[in-house]
Amino acid sequence: MSQQIAFIGAGNMASAILKGLIKQGKPAAQVHVSDPDSDKLAALSAEFPGLNTYTDNATCVATADAVVLAVKPQLMATVCEPLLTAQPSLADKLIVSVAAGIKVVRLRELLGNAGRVVRTMPNTPCLIGQGMTGLYADDLVSDIDRDTASELMQAVGKTAWVDSEAGLNLVIAASGSAPAYFFMFMEAMQKSVEAMGLDADTARQFVQQAAIGSSHLAASEMSKSFTELTAQVTSKGGTTAEAVATFKEQDLAGLVDQAMRACVARAEEMEQLF
Numbered sequence: 255m256s257q258q259i260a261f262i263g264a265g266n267m268a269s270a271i272l273k274g275l276i277k278q279g280k281p282a283a284q285v286h287v288s289d290p291d292s293d294k295l296a297a298l299s300a301e302f303p304g305l306n307t308y309t310d311n312a313t314c315v316a317t318a319d320a321v322v323l324a325v326k327p328q329l330m331a332t333v334c335e336p337l338l339t340a341q342p343s344l345a346d347k348l349i350v351s352v353a354a355g356i357k358v359v360r361l362r363e364l365l366g367n368a369g370r371v372v373r374t375m376p377n378t379p380c381l382i383g384q385g386m387t388g389l390y391a392d393d394l395v396s397d398i399d400r401d402t403a404s405e406l407m408q409a410v411g412k413t414a415w416v417d418s419e420a421g422l423n424l425v426i427a428a429s430g431s432a433p434a435y436f437f438m439f440m441e442a443m444q445k446s447v448e449a450m451g452l453d454a455d456t457a458r459q460f461v462q463q464a465a466i467g468s469s470h471l472a473a474s475e476m477s478k479s480f481t482e483l484t485a486q487v488t489s490k491g492g493t494t495a496e497a498v499a500t501f502k503e504q505d506l507a508g509l510v511d512q513a514m515r516a517c518v519a520r521a522e523e524m525e526q527l528f
């Protein structure tokens with residue numbers, strides 16, 4: 255990717271993607287990033303000499319071929335407004351949004367009918383190159399632009415396209431927000447064994463490594479369903495069976511379903527708000 259890429263916002267997601275790109279060999283001089291926080295920009299510049307940093311978004315996008323919008327959804331309209339008059343026009347650039355709950359049609363409206371808009375939904379494991387990003391674009395977006403967006407997000411993990419925009423809200427529930435669910439589950443496990451007598455560091459080490467090992471096992475055994483992988487652990491009359499029975503009695507699956515549906519409902523609500 256020999257293009258000039260601009261990031262609006264230097265927060266978690268933008269800095270993860272730009273770091274991934276530069277670590278993959280993209281010259282820092284081809285990367286531009288803007289943020290109101292000059293300390294954040296200085297830290298990135300120190301890490302990546304040659305990186306172009308700005309506190310003015312319009313200047314940041316001026317020479318860019320692709321612009322990554324990585325601000326909070328609540329701020330998107332405010333951030334886009336001054337870009338409407340940017341020269342050259344954003345209509346000539348590929349726009350990649352990482353924001354939850356802002357549809358392509360709204361992004362186009364905010365950006366003066368810019369046609370080349372790709373929506374993406376990454377997750378925080380992008381920070382260590384282990385992310386998963388869902389992408390969506392409509393028929394107005396060319397294969398070349400789709401490839402550029404895929405390449406961009408592959409700098410920080412795996413990617414998959416969804417063929418309807420509503421599918422991206424399901425990606426939020428399944429992947430974008432999902433690290434939080436796993437961390438909460440791990441924390442609950444850690445707290446429980448701590449309460450029963452294990453020290454905090456040891457508890458974390460065991461819970462964390464169990465999660466890492468289980469994820470890798472699932473990924474290396476794609477022919478097995480999660481039910482089959484659970485059965486592999488569950489000895490008849492043994493310990494796991496008791497834990498699994500408790501989860502079933504308390505309807506863990508129902509609780510997870512409720513949480514996932516709440517996540518999707520909020521994404522849909524945000525589509526009306528921002």
Ligand SMILES: NC(=O)C1=CN([C@@H]2O[C@H](COP(=O)(O)OP(=O)(O)OC[C@H]3O[C@@H](n4cnc5c(N)ncnc54)[C@H](OP(=O)(O)O)[C@@H]3O)[C@@H](O)[C@H]2O)C=CC1
Nearest residue numbers: 263264265266267289291324325326327352353354376377
């Ligand atoms: N966090 C996550 O797990 C995921 C987030 N997303 C999406 O990514 C987007 C960014 O989230 P995330 O990276 O977590 O958020 P962060 O708050 O870490 O990053 C947003 C950045 O935008 C900066 N900013 C604020 N105002 C402006 C402005 N006017 N111009 C330029 N930059 C500005 C913020 O600066 P300051 O802090 O100084 O206000 C901050 O550095 C959101 O839209 C979210 O929906 C998508 C998938 C996962």
Ligand SMILES: O=C(O)[C@@H]1CCC=N1
Nearest residue numbers: 354377426430431432
């Ligand atoms: O919570 C959020 O709205 C964002 C989108 C997915 C993860 N974080």
